[in-house]
Amino acid sequence: MIAQKNRLSKKADFERIFKSSNKDFGQCFTIRFLENGLNYCRFSVVISNRFSKKATERNRYRRQIKAVLLDNLSNFRENIDLIITVLPTIKKLDFAGIKAELEKQLKSKKVIK
Numbered sequence: 001m002i003a004q005k006n007r008l009s010k011k012a013d014f015e016r017i018f019k020s021s022n023k024d025f026g027q028c029f030t031i032r033f034l035e036n037g038l039n040y041c042r043f044s045v046v047i048s049n050r051f052s053k054k055a056t057e058r059n060r061y062r063r064q065i066k067a068v069l070l071d072n073l074s075n076f077r078e079n080i081d082l083i084i085t086v087l088p089t090i091k092k093l094d095f096a097g098i099k100a101e102l103e104k105q106l107k108s109k110k111v112i113k
Helices: 011-020 055-071 088-092 095-108
Strands: 022-025 029-035 042-046 080-086
Touching: 011 029, 011 080, 029 095, 042 055, 055 080, 055 095, 088 095
Parallel strands: 042 080
Antiparallel strands: 022 029, 029 080
């Protein structure tokens, strides 16, 4: 489970990130990141209803992405807020593929070491 301090939950934080963040569009993810002025990173995973009408399917992908983020929590750059939006093309991948794709995209933007 992700610690409370590492979660993005306030509407003002989401609005700030969506308004003025750096964006990276990948094959399966859209990543928005912005410095937060804190000594730790915070992140959130966004999956829309258009992705799937079934909440169980959306939650399954959300759990898998959060597991990848937890594995790499010590490798994240400090003072960064991160929002990951999931695209429907992720349905073609298994967990190993999701992990590889997400790590590759985060490393390309130097969000993780």
